Amino acid sequence: MKIKGIKARKILNSKGELTIEIEVDGFRASIGNGTSVGKFEVVALPPDLDKLVELVNHKLNKELGGLSINSFDDLDKIERAIKTIDASSNFKEIGGNILVNLELALLKAASENNVWKFLDPKVKKMPIPIGNIVGGGKHSGANCPDIQEFLIIPKTKDIFEAVFVNAKFHELIKDDIIKRDKNFNFGRNIEGAWCPNLNNYEVLDMLNKFRERIEKEFKVKVSLGIDLAASGLWNGRKYQYRNYSRFRQKRVLSREDQIGFVKKLIANYDLKYVEDPLQEEDIEGFKELKGDCMIVGDDLIATNLDRIRLAQEAINGVIIKPNQIGSLLKAKAVVDFAKSKKMKIIVSHRSGETEDNVLAHLAVGWEADYIKTGIVGGERTSKLNELLRISENL
Numbered sequence: 001m002k003i004k005g006i007k008a009r010k011i012l013n014s015k016g017e018l019t020i021e022i023e024v025d026g027f028r029a030s031i032g033n034g035t036s037v038g039k040f041e042v043v044a045l046p047p048d049l050d051k052l053v054e055l056v057n058h059k060l061n062k063e064l065g066g067l068s069i070n071s072f073d074d075l076d077k078i079e080r081a082i083k084t085i086d087a088s089s090n091f092k093e094i095g096g097n098i099l100v101n102l103e104l105a106l107l108k109a110a111s112e113n114n115v116w117k118f119l120d121p122k123v124k125k126m127p128i129p130i131g132n133i134v135g136g137g138k139h140s141g142a143n144c145p146d147i148q149e150f151l152i153i154p155k156t157k158d159i160f161e162a163v164f165v166n167a168k169f170h171e172l173i174k175d176d177i178i179k180r181d182k183n184f185n186f187g188r189n190i191e192g193a194w195c196p197n198l199n200n201y202e203v204l205d206m207l208n209k210f211r212e213r214i215e216k217e218f219k220v221k222v223s224l225g226i227d228l229a230a231s232g233l234w235n236g237r238k239y240q241y242r243n244y245s246r247f248r249q250k251r252v253l254s255r256e257d258q259i260g261f262v263k264k265l266i267a268n269y270d271l272k273y274v275e276d277p278l279q280e281e282d283i284e285g286f287k288e289l290k291g292d293c294m295i296v297g298d299d300l301i302a303t304n305l306d307r308i309r310l311a312q313e314a315i316n317g318v319i320i321k322p323n324q325i326g327s328l329l330k331a332k333a334v335v336d337f338a339k340s341k342k343m344k345i346i347v348s349h350r351s352g353e354t355e356d357n358v359l360a361h362l363a364v365g366w367e368a369d370y371i372k373t374g375i376v377g378g379e380r381t382s383k384l385n386e387l388l389r390i391s392e393n394l
């Protein structure tokens, strides 16, 4: 496929912030933006969006027009051209989202919206969706738990069953939350997770009990997980909790206390998945937690090959968010490295999403083990519904 025209426009994301969508020959792409952004991530979008739109519509359109994209590796032509415009190591001029959106729009144009097939026509498995049931931390208000995400993982290979069980869990647990939080008024956070006025233990107790009901009713095993997004709790010396204990106390934990706290949560609640249990520089601490539970690096790795090489002994799962590194080729290199080390791959949305469903295609085309894309809200269900459509072809 030969590029005829590239265009950028400002659009809204699910948080109501402006972001940029890229269109190539009529095919549009826009990936999400983070709220709890890691220090190893590239700049997602520089502040002057009008200048960016100008840059894409004139300079990029002129320089890249006429290039042919016939395979995933052809994106290298685009990345080399972009480097002549922004040679900074963290994309501070052009922004990681611009290049990723451009690459995704190109893949859509080259495959006529069959990106997963273009990436790998022989894929055999579907990624299992990890559901975000209850939220706290930077994604929620001050009275919510400190842990950013309380997650469920349905143990089934049937994609429809997995999507359905997550949705039912989210819908039916509402009545239990009402019983425990008298002021609950159906508040949901920016990823669509419920955000009740409960502390970390209250939520875990509730989920642990509730999963038994779901397992019985729908005959699917459900594992529990959490994303502590611990860099958001870290003040440079200690971990600060605002709603830690059963008595809603503030609490400050040392690094060692934090490791002990996470170990206890894993044991007491039989957690099978723990993301970012420690701040993003503590590779050694992650190593201490590695065991039967999947220990997953998000901010720790930032979809960066150098970081995952450094931390390969510390994790057994990795989050893939292409805009953290600002390049699909580099994100794919992390996927390949992780697979070679037998790590689990989790392709993930951002808290500020758009309705674009292309994330589902990346997760399928890269044969990810899991996809994290929330449970409810149009910007989340767009990806889940696309998974259901894609599964008809496998």
Ligand code: PGA
Pocket (backbone or CB within 6 Å): 033, 034, 035, 036, 037, 227, 229, 298, 348, 349, 350, 351, 352
């Ligand atoms: P973010 O959160 O998109 O706000 O970074 C998601 C996550 O931490 O997994």
Ligand code: ZN
Pocket (backbone or CB within 6 Å): 227, 229, 275, 276, 298, 299
């Ligand atoms: Zn995370």
